[in-house]
Amino acid sequence: xxxxxxxxxxxxxxxxxxxxxxxxxxxxxxxxxxxxxxxxxxxxxxxxxxxxxxxxxxxxxxxxxxxxxxxxxxxxxxxxxxxxxxxxxxxxxxxxxxxxxxxxxxxxxxxxxxxxxxxxxxxxxxxxxxxxxxxxxxxxxxxxxxxxxxxxxxxxxxxxxxxxxxxxxxxxxxxxxxxxxxxxxxxxxxxxxxxxxxxxxxxxxxxxxxxxxxxxxxxxxxxxxxxxxxxxxxxxxxxxxxxxx
Ligand SMILES: [Zn+2]
Numbered sequence: 001x002x003x004x005x006x007x008x009x010x011x012x013x014x015x016x017x018x019x020x021x022x023x024x025x026x027x028x029x030x031x032x033x034x035x036x037x038x039x040x041x042x043x044x045x046x047x048x049x050x051x052x053x054x055x056x057x058x059x060x061x062x063x064x065x066x067x068x069x070x071x072x073x074x075x076x077x078x079x080x081x082x083x084x085x086x087x088x089x090x091x092x093x094x095x096x097x098x099x100x101x102x103x104x105x106x107x108x109x110x111x112x113x114x115x116x117x118x119x120x121x122x123x124x125x126x127x128x129x130x131x132x133x134x135x136x137x138x139x140x141x142x143x144x145x146x147x148x149x150x151x152x153x154x155x156x157x158x159x160x161x162x163x164x165x166x167x168x169x170x171x172x173x174x175x176x177x178x179x180x181x182x183x184x185x186x187x188x189x190x191x192x193x194x195x196x197x198x199x200x201x202x203x204x205x206x207x208x209x210x211x212x213x214x215x216x217x218x219x220x221x222x223x224x225x226x227x228x229x230x231x232x233x234x235x236x237x238x239x240x241x242x243x244x245x
Pocket of ligand 1: 110
């Protein structure tokens with residue numbers, strides 16, 4: 001079994017403030033997924049409750065529609081995430097099984113293959129061979145998984161965790177427009193909700209740009225514009241349908 005890469009770093013060193021290993025990458029991926037889930041919850045629920053608010057000023061109707069949308073959206077996000085992560089970890093597990101069999105059936109070829117990968121990365125033949133032998137002795141499967149497949153066998157994503165995380169983040173996002181629109185008096189309902197949603201979308205746009213190392217200003221503008229468009233369209237449709245029925 002291989003140790004957590006983070007624990008192999010010296011406890012004190014000149015580069016302790018730099019990102020290290022898969023652990024950080026993984027945490028960033030989770031944060032990014034959380035921000036995107038919250039963003040989905042905000043946009044879809046804001047669109048939904050604004051559409052209903054365009055048709056009626058009855059608070060109970062807006063609340064029921066919003067709750068139904070929140071639950072449906074959260075469950076659909078969770079199911080989608082579960083399916084996609086399961087599919088990915090199934091294929092990762094199949095690749096690891098194949099690698100494990102190859103290591104048993106043809107260890108010499110596998111050692112040469114691993115050394116070849118390090119030569120391709122720039123090591124000399126001798127050094128590559130030495131590195132490959134040392135890594136094979138330490139954790140053959142881990143070394144092949146990392147070099148050939150880019151997988152950490154000890155760190156496959158759990159589909160249930162992923163499903164739960166996207167359900168929670170969607171719900172947190174969805175609660176913002178839902179609570180804003182039902183707690184604000186009818187007169188200011190639409191305006192206050194639009195403002196609250198746009199502020200929240202500016203924050204999630206900024207956060208996702210920071211986590212993805214993109215340009216924050218563009219991400220904020222795109223995100224705010226997308227949310228504004230969604231609310232304008234559903235509010236317009238709600239108004240038309242509400243006055244026609
Ligand atoms: Zn291999």
